[in-house]
Amino acid sequence: MTFNNVYNREDLIVRDLTGSGKTLGFSLPIVEYLRAQKCFGTKSLQAIILAPTRELALQIARVLNDLKHHDKEYNVLTVYGGVPISDQTWQLRKGVDFLVGTTGRVLDHMNRGNLDFTKLKSMVLDEADTMLNMGFKEDVDQLMAKINTNCAEKPHFMLFSATVPGWIKGLANSYLKPNWKMIDLAKDLAGKTQKNINHISINCPYHNRM
Secondary structure, eight states: OHHHHTTTTTEEEEETTTTSHHHHHHHHHHHHHHHHHTOTTTOOOOOOEEEESHHHHHHHHHHHTTOOOSSSSOOOEESSSSSSHHHHHHHHHHHEEEEEHHHHHHHHHHTTHHHTTTTTOEOOOOOOOHHHHHTOHHHHHHHHHHHHOSSSOOOOOEESSSOOOOOHHHHHHHSSOOEEEEEEEOOOOOOOOOTTTTOOOOOOOOOOOO
């Protein structure tokens, strides 16, 4: 339900329940947009996806890798704390298309000068409310402010969350385009996503006929 909004690069807050397929909801249209614009293979960072936990970051990276037309179409680097930073630094300097990571480790790379935001096209905060609850507010503010001032063109910002506390709307008003949209796919948060539903995707080329 958000494919066209994301593909058309609308700044968004999307509310939906955990486990409802949000990862594919933003990953697929971002990949298709960058593919159509021939942005892959430039060795420039195209998109950053922030996640509150290592486990979610690895899950997002798996989805992105599954969307490749071939193994070398684009590079996905996952970064998180608790492991040596040197190998991540080496890969960033070689050039990656997608950076997926936890907020603290991405901020660490930024402060070390390992990230070039010049060509960045998209920025996603997944489970933004969890980031707030885990105390990452200041880190996220630093990252988004730095990205907003160092991109050649204002990047496409999206925040995905199960709830929308005031902090998320504050981020939107500070960093998203003035005409940002709120898409609510979870009208009743008292209901739970069915646990016996499997999300299945079929990888096939997308042709924009609009």
